[in-house]
Amino acid sequence: MPTLADVARLARVSEITASRVVRAQGPIAEATRLRVLSAIAELGYIPNRAAGSLASAESTLMSVLLPSLSNIVFPDVLRGIHTALTETAFQPVIGVTDYDPLVEERILVSFLAWQPAAVILAGLHHTPTARRHLEHGRFRVAELMDIDGEPVDIAVGMSHRQAGYETGKHLIKRGYRRFGYARHNISTDDRASARYEGLCLALKEGGLSLIAEHCYPGASSTKAGREALQILLAATPGLDVVVFPNDDMAMGGIFHCMHAGIAVKEKLGIFGFNGLDIGQAMPMPLSTILSKRFLIGKTAAEKLLESRERPAGKTIIDTGFDIIEGATA
Amino acid sequence: MPTLADVARLARVSEITASRVVRAQGPIAEATRLRVLSAIAELGYIPNRAAGSLASAESTLMSVLLPSLSNIVFPDVLRGIHTALTETAFQPVIGVTDYDPLVEERILVSFLAWQPAAVILAGLHHTPTARRHLEHGRFRVAELMDIDGEPVDIAVGMSHRQAGYETGKHLIKRGYRRFGYARHNISTDDRASARYEGLCLALKEGGLSLIAEHCYPGASSTKAGREALQILLAATPGLDVVVFPNDDMAMGGIFHCMHAGIAVKEKLGIFGFNGLDIGQAMPMPLSTILSKRFLIGKTAAEKLLESRERPAGKTIIDTGFDIIEGATA
DNA sequence: CTGTTAGCGCATTCAC
DNA sequence: GTGAATGCGCTAACAG
Numbered sequence: 001m002p003t004l005a006d007v008a009r010l011a012r013v014s015e016i017t018a019s020r021v022v023r024a025q026g027p028i029a030e031a032t033r034l035r036v037l038s039a040i041a042e043l044g045y046i047p048n049r050a051a052g053s054l055a056s057a058e059s060t061l062m063s064v065l066l067p068s069l070s071n072i073v074f075p076d077v078l079r080g081i082h083t084a085l086t087e088t089a090f091q092p093v094i095g096v097t098d099y100d101p102l103v104e105e106r107i108l109v110s111f112l113a114w115q116p117a118a119v120i121l122a123g124l125h126h127t128p129t130a131r132r133h134l135e136h137g138r139f140r141v142a143e144l145m146d147i148d149g150e151p152v153d154i155a156v157g158m159s160h161r162q163a164g165y166e167t168g169k170h171l172i173k174r175g176y177r178r179f180g181y182a183r184h185n186i187s188t189d190d191r192a193s194a195r196y197e198g199l200c201l202a203l204k205e206g207g208l209s210l211i212a213e214h215c216y217p218g219a220s221s222t223k224a225g226r227e228a229l230q231i232l233l234a235a236t237p238g239l240d241v242v243v244f245p246n247d248d249m250a251m252g253g254i255f256h257c258m259h260a261g262i263a264v265k266e267k268l269g270i271f272g273f274n275g276l277d278i279g280q281a282m283p284m285p286l287s288t289i290l291s292k293r294f295l296i297g298k299t300a301a302e303k304l305l306e307s308r309e310r311p312a313g314k315t316i317i318d319t320g321f322d323i324i325e326g327a328t329a
Numbered sequence: 330m331p332t333l334a335d336v337a338r339l340a341r342v343s344e345i346t347a348s349r350v351v352r353a354q355g356p357i358a359e360a361t362r363l364r365v366l367s368a369i370a371e372l373g374y375i376p377n378r379a380a381g382s383l384a385s386a387e388s389t390l391m392s393v394l395l396p397s398l399s400n401i402v403f404p405d406v407l408r409g410i411h412t413a414l415t416e417t418a419f420q421p422v423i424g425v426t427d428y429d430p431l432v433e434e435r436i437l438v439s440f441l442a443w444q445p446a447a448v449i450l451a452g453l454h455h456t457p458t459a460r461r462h463l464e465h466g467r468f469r470v471a472e473l474m475d476i477d478g479e480p481v482d483i484a485v486g487m488s489h490r491q492a493g494y495e496t497g498k499h500l501i502k503r504g505y506r507r508f509g510y511a512r513h514n515i516s517t518d519d520r521a522s523a524r525y526e527g528l529c530l531a532l533k534e535g536g537l538s539l540i541a542e543h544c545y546p547g548a549s550s551t552k553a554g555r556e557a558l559q560i561l562l563a564a565t566p567g568l569d570v571v572v573f574p575n576d577d578m579a580m581g582g583i584f585h586c587m588h589a590g591i592a593v594k595e596k597l598g599i600f601g602f603n604g605l606d607i608g609q610a611m612p613m614p615l616s617t618i619l620s621k622r623f624l625i626g627k628t629a630a631e632k633l634l635e636s637r638e639r640p641a642g643k644t645i646i647d648t649g650f651d652i653i654e655g656a657t658a
Numbered sequence: 659c660t661g662t663t664a665g666c667g668c669a670t671t672c673a674c
Numbered sequence: 675g676t677g678a679a680t681g682c683g684c685t686a687a688c689a690g
Contacts, residue, residue, distance in 0.1 A: 003683055014661050019685060027659055049442040050382035051683035054666050059379060061422070069411070075404040082398070082425050091439065093390070093422050096411050110420065113378040222610035252610055259612040278607065281551035281581055283588040332667055343677045348669065356675055380667035383682050 002043040011039040022047055053115060060089045063111035065121040067099045071248055073274060073293055077144060080297025081120060088305060090117060099188040105130040112137065118304040123190050124149035140310055142300040146191055147316050156300040156317045163289050163321050164195030167243060167271060168202025170323055176241035176269050179203060180212040182228035183245055184220040192245040195273060199243060212236035225252025241269030241329055247276040247288055254328060269329030287326030292319040331372040340368040351376055382444060389418045392440035394450040396428045399548065400577055402603060402622055406473060409626025410449060417634060419446060428517040434459040441466065447633040452519050453478035469639055471629040475520055476645050485629040485646045492618050492650050493524030496572060496600060497531025499652055505570035505598050508532060509541040511557035512574055513549040521574040524602060528572060541565035554581025570598030570658060576605040576617055583657060598658035616655030621648040
């Protein structure tokens with residue numbers, strides 16, 4: 001593998017000059033620049049980032065820790081991050097935590113070994129050790145999805161508590177009174193919990209409460225939603241609306257209704273969360289809340305690139321959400 | 330940041346001994362090991378991978394280049410890769426190529442700067458420059474999804490040509506004769522093209538051919554499928570089955586039928602590709618082909634970890650596919 | 659605009 | 675079982 005020394009020799013300049021050309025940094029005579037560039041091309045030189053990283057004590061890696069890759073939500077966030085990073089020198093290293101703070105901590109530490117320029121993770125809840133690393137590190141930090149709390153550096157997302165609250169208000173306004181809720185088994189999904197709490201608050205303010213709940217004993221999926229609704233309705237007849245923690249499960253709920261011949265909306269309202277494309281492409285578009293996942297990822301990465309140094313104050317960016325009325329509630 | 334020298338000093342050993350403990354390599358007296366370990370804990374030492382990488386000329390990074398993150402297919406692959414990498418020291422760096430070989434080449438080169446232990450990419454078609462880098466590099470290479478061709482090192486996937494062929498045979502056997510095809514605009518999706526060719530071959534062998542095609546002028550999505558089918562049926566009445574390049578679009582096709590009151594299967598067969606969960610959770614499960622995306626990612630990563638050195642011979646692993654009869658064709 | 663010097667933090671190669 | 679010397683390839687800080 002050719003090194004910078006080889007390039008420098010061929011171009012008859014010093015290593016540091018060649019280095020400056022590679023990094024497009026500092027003033028370089030055009031003639032010199034072209035000589036170095038042609039030497040690079042001739043040798044097929046590829047800079048060694050490990051060496052560069054070591055010498056400069058900073059890397060072009062950005063650590064991304066996501067809770068899951070099992071539905072399109074976090075890939076959407078990742079896509080936003082990647083979009084912001086295209087055309088920059090930064091590269092995302094990704095890890096999946098399975099919603100487990102201890103796994104998050106473990107992966108975080110292993111990522112810090114690369115002296116990343118920034119760390120992106122989901123949510124504001126981390127283990128004490130992880131939090132300590134995040135606070136004392138010499139890198140930027142973005143905490144995504146949620147803004148209900150105190151970020152280490154930047155938070156980009158929406159208030160899930162408020163989304164749950166608005167869901168409740170919206171459904172009450174539309175005349176629904178007998179609420180059911182179908183959850184999944186990921187108790188560490190803080191966002192889903194916050195939405196749940198917001199929903200309960202809205203119901204309480206309306207003099208109502210959830211009259212039935214079912215927890216599907218497994219991860220979230222369309223099938224989970226379908227089975228959860230079936231069990232919920234069997235156990236508690238007379239529900240007029242069921243709220244799901246996300247669109248995947250809500251779609252499953254609709255599929256159950258189609259199968260069981262239940263008139264969605266008239267007989268039973270169905271409400272989701274996320275605003276996935278597929279739900280909106282259905283004959284009766286899913287009533288749900290649109291989260292801005294791509295925007296969250298993109299905004300966070302862009303914000304992180306603005307400055308290498310962590311600013312004194314914390315930044316909270318609310319990307320908001322939209323209620324999609326849809327046709328299922 | 331504490332360095333190995335700090336650890337060594339505190340543990341009263343040399344740097345190299347501390348290094349051996351960190352890497353769990355070479356014979357170390359138990360007492361020494363414990364002393365070093367406690368020094369590490371006391372200082373909160375995190376190894377600097379850039380330095381390690383530079384010194385050993387090998388890294389624990391695995392470059393992963395995916396065509397897209399817009400549907401769940403490649404996140405599934407990534408999940409498989411990540412699963413295989415959990416509990417190992419390896420970390421995936423990911424890049425998205427948007428199905429563009431030139432983008433793939435650019436990202437590949439920028440990834441090679443980290444001296445990755447392995448490179449994972451999709452398909453067997455790359456630019457000549459990319460191919461050259463892959464062939465001459467001192468890292469393992471896995472080419473995923475497709476096995477119709479000559480891999481650089483390892484190929485893990487299935488024959489898309491055969492999948493298309495089997496689709497055609499299957500549908501002919503079920504009595505369908507008037508075939509339509511609804512494609513999307515990604516001409517560089519080699520796998521979709523291969524399936525298309527396989528389908529045409531099967532039709533030809535059955536004395537048939539596609540009697541209508543429509544290319545949706547945009548990326549693949551449920552909405553694309555829905556609109557494409559509508560246009561296809563308007564232009565060519567009398568089709569009895571429409572094949573889609575993937576489940577997302579096929580779901581859109583079903584949604585159009587539901588909306589337009591077309592009896593799926595009896596009046597119009599719908600066939601997809603991928604076997605996504607959501608399609609199988611529908612009241613009438615989608616007829617499609619199950620690709621083993623998670624398995625492909627997992628198998629590839631596991632295979633790559635078996636040996637750092639590239640073996641003499643090339644390996645092709647066929648993960649196969651299953652026809653899901655479903656209820657829509 | 660270009661070069662010199664020094665060192666980033668670790669692992670390899672040998673010696674003991 | 676442990677250590678000393680050396681260098682990986684690059685860049686920061688200065689000097690000119």
